[in-house]
Amino acid sequence: MRDRVPWASSWTGIAGGATPALVLAGALVAAHAVLFADPYGLRVLTVAGVYALAVIGYQMIFGKAGALSLAQGTFHGLGAYATGIVGSQLGYGFAVTFPVSILVPTVLALVIAAPVLRLESHYFALATLGIGQVALLGAVEWQGVTGGSNGIAGVAAIELFGWRPGRGLPLALFVWALVAAGAVIAWRYGRGWRRLAFPLMRDNPAAARALGIDIDRLRLETFALSAAYAGAAGALAAHIQRVVSPEVLEFPVMVTILTMAVIGGRGRVGGAIAGALLLTQLPEWFRGWERGYLLLYGVVLLAVVVAAPWGLVGALERARRRWLPERPRPLPVPVDPGPRPTPPFRGPMLYVAGLSKSFGGVRAVDGVSLWIDRGEILGVIGPNGSGKTTLINLMTSLEKPDGGKLYVRGVEMTGMPTHRIARGGVARGFQMASLPPDGDALDAVAAGRAMIDKDPSSAAAHALHFLTLTGAADLARTPCSVLPPGSRRRVELARALARQPGALLLDEPAAGLTEAEQADLAGQIRSAAASGVAVLIVEHNMPFLLPLADRIICLDEGRIIAEGTPDAIRRDPAVMAAYLGPSHPEPAHPGPA
Numbered sequence: 001m002r003d004r005v006p007w008a009s010s011w012t013g014i015a016g017g018a019t020p021a022l023v024l025a026g027a028l029v030a031a032h033a034v035l036f037a038d039p040y041g042l043r044v045l046t047v048a049g050v051y052a053l054a055v056i057g058y059q060m061i062f063g064k065a066g067a068l069s070l071a072q073g074t075f076h077g078l079g080a081y082a083t084g085i086v087g088s089q090l091g092y093g094f095a096v097t098f099p100v101s102i103l104v105p106t107v108l109a110l111v112i113a114a115p116v117l118r119l120e121s122h123y124f125a126l127a128t129l130g131i132g133q134v135a136l137l138g139a140v141e142w143q144g145v146t147g148g149s150n151g152i153a154g155v156a157a158i159e160l161f162g163w164r165p166g167r168g169l170p171l172a173l174f175v176w177a178l179v180a181a182g183a184v185i186a187w188r189y190g191r192g193w194r195r196l197a198f199p200l201m202r203d204n205p206a207a208a209r210a211l212g213i214d215i216d217r218l219r220l221e222t223f224a225l226s227a228a229y230a231g232a233a234g235a236l237a238a239h240i241q242r243v244v245s246p247e248v249l250e251f252p253v254m255v256t257i258l259t260m261a262v263i264g265g266r267g268r269v270g271g272a273i274a275g276a277l278l279l280t281q282l283p284e285w286f287r288g289w290e291r292g293y294l295l296l297y298g299v300v301l302l303a304v305v306v307a308a309p310w311g312l313v314g315a316l317e318r319a320r321r322r323w324l325p326e327r328p329r330p331l332p333v334p335v336d337p338g339p340r341p342t343p344p345f346r347g348p349m350l351y352v353a354g355l356s357k358s359f360g361g362v363r364a365v366d367g368v369s370l371w372i373d374r375g376e377i378l379g380v381i382g383p384n385g386s387g388k389t390t391l392i393n394l395m396t397s398l399e400k401p402d403g404g405k406l407y408v409r410g411v412e413m414t415g416m417p418t419h420r421i422a423r424g425g426v427a428r429g430f431q432m433a434s435l436p437p438d439g440d441a442l443d444a445v446a447a448g449r450a451m452i453d454k455d456p457s458s459a460a461a462h463a464l465h466f467l468t469l470t471g472a473a474d475l476a477r478t479p480c481s482v483l484p485p486g487s488r489r490r491v492e493l494a495r496a497l498a499r500q501p502g503a504l505l506l507d508e509p510a511a512g513l514t515e516a517e518q519a520d521l522a523g524q525i526r527s528a529a530a531s532g533v534a535v536l537i538v539e540h541n542m543p544f545l546l547p548l549a550d551r552i553i554c555l556d557e558g559r560i561i562a563e564g565t566p567d568a569i570r571r572d573p574a575v576m577a578a579y580l581g582p583s584h585p586e587p588a589h590p591g592p593a
């Protein structure tokens with residue numbers, strides 16, 4: 001039977017698998033609001049809705065993209081100020097203030113994205129924190145526009161085309177209707193190819209890039225989208241409170257948003273709603289405890305973090321899986337995608353000329369030139385630190401070369417971003433097979449098709465074809481986290497082949513495999529080469545490599561010191577002196593027939 005929602009292993013619903021529980025919770029909250037809540041309770045519920053919107057946005061950049069942004073509070077504050085200025089000072093209503101408040105932080109996010117999104121995680125956090133400080137200073141100092149420390153008063157109530165949701169239930173319902181719309185948009189955004197791209201991007205950005213995923217662009221759009229949500233929440237907050245003061249730009253707003261995201265369940269839309277509801281209700285429940293209030297509040301938060309490190313929705317999901325185990329998802333019918341059309345070219349599949357790279361005083365790769373033809377298997381050997389991995393990194397642009405040229409299928413791709421080189425036809429494996437932490441083997445291979453088949457069900461059907469081709473179809477529904485090393489390699493190879501590359505670069509693929517697994521892997525690599533793929537294998541395992549390679553080059557101190565057939569290489573005096581030693585191990589599996 002065809003799997004109709006093949007991408008949906010951990011995102012089976014808005015809440016990530018806890019949809020029924022959340023719908024029930026939502027119904028209870030709505031029933032409580034309609035039947036029992038007093039005006040104050042409705043106000044708290046309205047505030048919870050405003051926060052929920054900001055936190056749903058935050059789940060995208062923090063939860064899904066995995067970037068610890070500390071700018072969400074600032075974006076929320078900017079949205080509030082935009083409404084204050086456009087609404088109170090220029091006299092426009094909600095129909096104008098709302099889109100403007102969304103636009104202002106979104107544009108700011110796009111402007112600051114280029115410098116900050118490239119930073120390492122802790123520097124990124126600091127940079128986004130700095131943006132908040134600048135915004136706060138601006139709000140206080142730019143008195144003519146922002147009202148300085150006094151802020152802006154007299155913001156009008158929400159009014160949309162003559163309709164004004166009155167205080168109490170109508171306003172609460174209006175805000176929560178926007179939350180529901182925001183939740184659906186965020187849920188849709190996190191599905192499809194992004195569902196597989198996000199975990200890879202969080203876990204191993206290099207592997208994601210090597211699959212052709214443009215993670216810079218994905219981060220950028222996610223950052224901008226999260227800012228848009230914060231701006232929308234800021235607009236609502238300003239219209240509801242009727243004033244805007246510099247407090248909306250202060251750090252506690254950011255801390256509240258972050259806490260709600262973590263307590264509710266990181267990366268989950270339902271978690272944003274649960275966190276916002278809980279954290280706005282908690283102070284109300286404990287208000288009667290006078291001095292003990294803050295202590296109790298802290299103890300409850302701590303208890304939630306300790307008892308449910310995956311957040312409330314994560315804990316719900318786990319409990320549901322424990323008590324109501326899911327039936328295994330049906331597999332799609334495997335479909336051979338057929339050959340990918342490529343423009344005709346002459347010459348080798350992959351060609352590098354004079355590639356060089358230094359790290360400080362270390363010349364890791366020093367003027368290396370090589371080519372690989374269609375169907376050829378080129379081995380690269382050399383002592384530790386001789387530049388083999390750096391060479392592959394240069395050929396996939398994970399490192400930028402100091403000099404030299406790279407041609408793929410006859411097209412010069414020197415210095416192009418990794419995802420472009422991947423899309424140009426180069427696939428690679430890593431020393432540690434890098435599979436997404438969540439999801440099963442089929443998801444992992446489908447991620448390899450994510451940039452080729454925009455339709456998720458075709459990607460899954462094609463992915464199963466390549467898993468079958470590498471003899472790993474029985475692993476399709478096995479979670480990647482429990483795959484043993486040999487199976488991980490197989491799945492990684494299936495994912496690389498699923499990209500239907502012209503060239504396949506493998507970095508120590510036999511490491512950690514048993515002899516039987518090595519022989520099996522050698523067979524898979526031979527079949528790939530037989531289908532026309534140009535293969536480059538970096539390997540220390542000579543019994544694995546010598547019978548497999550058509551040609552071998554040996555590197556030492558970043559330079560090619562020998563090149564030839566496996567037989568010639570194992571007898572080469574320079575190779576023996578630098579690397580192999582006087583004797584060499586016997587092959588572990590038979591050579592090509």
Ligand SMILES: Nc1ncnc2c1ncn2[C@@H]1O[C@H](COP(=O)(O)OP(=O)(O)OP(=O)(O)O)[C@@H](O)[C@H]1O
Nearest residue numbers: 359362363364382383384385386387388389390391
């Ligand atoms: N990012 C980096 N920063 C600084 N030095 C680096 C970096 N990457 C590699 N090097 C240095 O470049 C040289 C070549 O390293 P590389 O990892 O390419 O060697 P290798 O032949 O793949 O080694 P091994 O067989 O141990 O994997 C080494 O001296 C290494 O320390």
